[in-house]
Amino acid sequence: MGGWAPPDAEDGLPRERPLYRQPWVAPLATTWPFLHSSAMQTPDLQALQRDDTAEWDLAFHWLWPVALRAAQIVLQPYLPGDVEDVAMESFEELVDEVKRLCTAEEMKPLWARIARTVRIAWRAHAKVEELKPLLAKIAHNRAVSRLRQVYALKRGAGQKESLEGRQEDWGDIPEAIAPDDPVGALEHKEMAARLGRLLAELKPPRGEMLADFFLRGLTYEEIAKKHAVALGTVGVYLKQGLAAMRRIWGRGGKDV
C-alpha cells in the first residue's frame, strides 16, 4: 500500500503503514502540531508482526524503559548487574508474544479478519498499547525468577541461609518473590485492561504516594514532605488508593 518501503527492506516487499506513519506526515506535523499525536511515537503492531525493522527500532525505544524499570524494581537492591540482562531477555520473550498474537489473529474466522481490517486504523494504536503491560509482566516475572534462582543456588551450595537469613543482609525481600502471585498469573489482556483502569482511577497524587510507600519505602513524614501535603493527608490518600486497587483487582488479588 502506497509503495513505501523502509531503506533497509531486504526483500523488496512493500510495507504497509498506517496513514499517520507515512513519511510525508512528519513534515506536515511541523506546520500543524496537532498531527504530532502519540500515535506517531508508538509502533504499529501489524508492522511489528511483519518484521519491519524501522518499526522495531521505534518499539525498542518505546518499550525499553518498561522492561528496564520492571526488572529494576525487583533486582536493583539485590542483583543490579542482572537488570539489563533480564530486560533484554524479556524483550526477546515479547517478540515471541508478538508472533503469538499474530497467529491468534490468523486463527480467527474470515469475517472476523475482515471486520478487523475495517477497524484496523483506530484499533492498531489501542492494541499496541497492550504490549507495555505485557512486557512489564514478563520482565517482572523474569526478575523474580532470577532472584529465586540466586537464593536457591546459594542454599544449594551449602549455605544454610533461609530467606529470612538473607533478609537480614539484603533488607526487605520483595513481596513478588512469594510463590503465590495471582497478578502474575493473570492473562495479559485482562491484566492490561485492569492496569489501564487503575491508572485512570488513581488520581494524583494517590498512585505516586502508593509507590513511595510500597516500592520506595518512604515513611509518612517523607511522603508528606515530598508532595508538600499535611502529614494527616498521606494516610487518607493511601487509603483511597488501596480502595481503588481493591475495587479493580479484588481483595488481595483474589478476584484475579
Add this chain to the structure above:
Amino acid sequence: MNDQEFFDLALKVIGRRASDGERGQLEVLLASRPDLKAQFEEIRDDACLAKKVLPLMEAVESSSGEFPAYARERLLTKVRQTLGQPQRTRAKRGWSWRWALGFAVGATAVVLLLLPMLTHPGEPIIQVVMLDTAGPVRGEDSDLDALKAQWKHSEIRTFDKAELDTWRTNWPSGAKVAAKVIYDRAAGEVRVILHGPGKPMEKTFPVGQDLAATLRQAADFIREQTRK
C-alpha cells in the same frame, strides 16, 4: 481511635515503618478489640496486592532509560528469527483470499459490462410481403427474386391491399423482435416495420433504379435496429 487512625497504624506496622511504640499500641488494640482483627487482615491483603500491582504500574508508566545500542543487533536477530521469512510467507498467504475476492469482484464487473453486448435479442423474425395491386406477373418476376435473394430464410408472400391491413398488425407470438418488410411495387417503396421490446418503428425506403440495393438498405436497417 477512628478508622483512619487505625488504618495508618496498621499500614505502618504492615509496611515496617512503625516504631516499637506503635507496634505495641497495635498489639494492645487488637487484643482488646477482636473485631479490628478482620479489618487488619483486610489492610494486610490490600497491601499485599499493592506490592504485586505497583511494580507493574510503575514500569508501564516509566519513560526513562536509554535503549543501549549494543542490544539492538541481538534483539533484531531475535525478531528476524521469530518473525522473519515464515512471517512473510504468512503475510503473502494472508493476502490470497483478498486476491480471490478482488478477482471475483473484477470478473463480475466485466460480465456486467459485457452482458448487454453478449445478450442481444437474437435473430429477428422477418416477414416479407410484396404488395401487388396489378395481379400476378407472367413468367419470372425479378422483384420477387430480389426479395427471395435478400431474405433467403423468410417466406415471401404476395398480397393485395385488403389483406395487408390484417397482416401488418398480426405479429408472431413468442418472438422478442420481428420485422415486416412490405414492398409496394406500385408506390415504388419498401416499408420496414419493427416490433420489439421498445417503441415500434417504421421506415420507408424509396426504390430507385436498383431494387436489390434498396432491399439491402432495408436489411441493414433491420440488422442495425435489432442489434441495439
